[in-house]
Amino acid sequence: DVKVTQSSRYLVKRTGEKVFLECVQDMDHENMFWYRQDPGLGLRLIYFSYDVKMKEKGDIPEGYSVSREKKERFSLILESASTNQTSMYLCASRNRNHQETQYFGPGTRLLVL
Amino acid sequence: AQSVTQLGSHVSVSEGALVLLRCNYSSSVPPYLFWYVQYPNQGLQLLLKYTSAATLVKGINGFEAEFKKSETSFHLTKPSAHMSDAAEYFCAVSGDTGFQKLVFGTGTRLLVSP
Numbered sequence: 119d120v121k122v123t124q125s126s127r128y129l130v131k132r133t134g135e136k137v138f139l140e141c142v143q144d145m146d147h148e149n150m151f152w153y154r155q156d157p158g159l160g161l162r163l164i165y166f167s168y169d170v171k172m173k174e175k176g177d178i179p180e181g182y183s184v185s186r187e188k189k190e191r192f193s194l195i196l197e198s199a200s201t202n203q204t205s206m207y208l209c210a211s212r213n214r215n216h217q218e219t220q221y222f223g224p225g226t227r228l229l230v231l
Numbered sequence: 232a233q234s235v236t237q238l239g240s241h242v243s244v245s246e247g248a249l250v251l252l253r254c255n256y257s258s259s260v261p262p263y264l265f266w267y268v269q270y271p272n273q274g275l276q277l278l279l280k281y282t283s284a285a286t287l288v289k290g291i292n293g294f295e296a297e298f299k300k301s302e303t304s305f306h307l308t309k310p311s312a313h314m315s316d317a318a319e320y321f322c323a324v325s326g327d328t329g330f331q332k333l334v335f336g337t338g339t340r341l342l343v344s345p
Contacts, residue, residue, distance in 0.1 A: 122274070151332075158240065160321060160337040161275075176332070208274055217263050217282045217325075220333060222274035 120145050122223035124209055130229045137196040139226050141209030147221075148214040150192035152176075152184065155206040155225070167192055168214070199230045233258045233324050237336035245344050250294075250309040252339050254322035257303065264305040265323040265333065266296055275321060281305060292316070317343045 125140035143150065148169050153161040153176075163176030165184040173184050181203060185193045192211075196203055206227050210220040238253040256262055263282050267275040279290025286298040292315075296307045305322060322336040 127272075158337060161335040163332060166332065210275075217280075219265075219277045219280065220275075222267075222276070224274045225272075 120221050122209060122211055122221050124207075124223040124226050126226050127224060128227050128229075130231065131196075131199050132231055133200060135196075135199050135230075137199050137228070137230075139194040139196075139207055139209075139228070141192045141194070141211075141223055142190055143192075143211040143221070144190065145211060145213075145221065146189065147211035148189070149212040150186065151210040151212070151220065152182075152192065152194045153208045153210065154178070155208055161208065164194065199228075201230050204228060204230045233262070233334045235322050235324050235334055235336035237320075237322050237339050239339055240337065241340045241342060243342040243344065244312045246314055247311050250307070250312045250316065250341065252307040252320050252322075252341065254296075254305045254307065254336060255303055256305060256322070256324045258324055263325045264296075264298060265325070266290065266294070266305075266307050267321045267323065267335075269319045269321065269338075271318070278307070278320075312341075312343050314343050314345065317341055 122143045151166045152164045167173045167186040170189045183195045208225045209223040212220045234257045236255045265280045266278040269275050279288045281298045289295045294309045319338045319340045321338045323333045325333050
């Protein structure tokens with residue numbers, strides 16, 4: 119059974135803190151994605167990685183960075199958390215072919231106070 | 232650029248009634264289209280996808296969708312709603328040039344009443 123796991127389901131952080139969100143997939147997928155989900159806005163792509171050590175900005179990369187040192191792991195970093203980064207964060211992975219399904223993790227609900 | 236429009240942020244049906252969730256897309260190239268479902272406090276799960284084979288696509292849990300190029304639509308239907316279908320549904324499009332990311336609609340929340 120395919121599996122994408124995220125390090126935390128719920129997270130509470132203070133403004134200005136550095137926040138790490140981890141995502142691990144066990145399907146040997148080349149592509150990995152980070153989205154944020156907000157009511158009424160759907161899913162918006164923050165960053166993606168098409169292979170190890172590769173990263174590309176998505177539609178809303180400001181305030182975020184990513185790291186992909188190993189194929190199975192894709193980390194999202196909030197360098198200095200702000201209240202407008204309170205959101206649900208979803209990680210996904212996919213084989214390199216864009217017809218393929220993206221598999222999603224359960225999400226991390228982040229609250230920045 | 233690609234885009235997806237989902238008409239209706241909320242749709243309410245009675246148990247046993249027809250479910251119809253609307254999705255219209257815009258794409259400059261032949262699209263690949265997806266429907267995902269999100270149950271409360273969970274990630275997204277694929278319901279079905281269209282990848283240029285048959286225009287009528289059958290998915291899990293009795294859902295199906297029909298690709299209509301002339302109408303640029305990919306509406307999701309289910310003949311008889313069940314209480315367990317209550318969830319948020321997202322339509323997504325892929326297939327444009329470049330890396331071919333998925334572009335999601337804003338979602339439709341399906342409410343099912345007894």
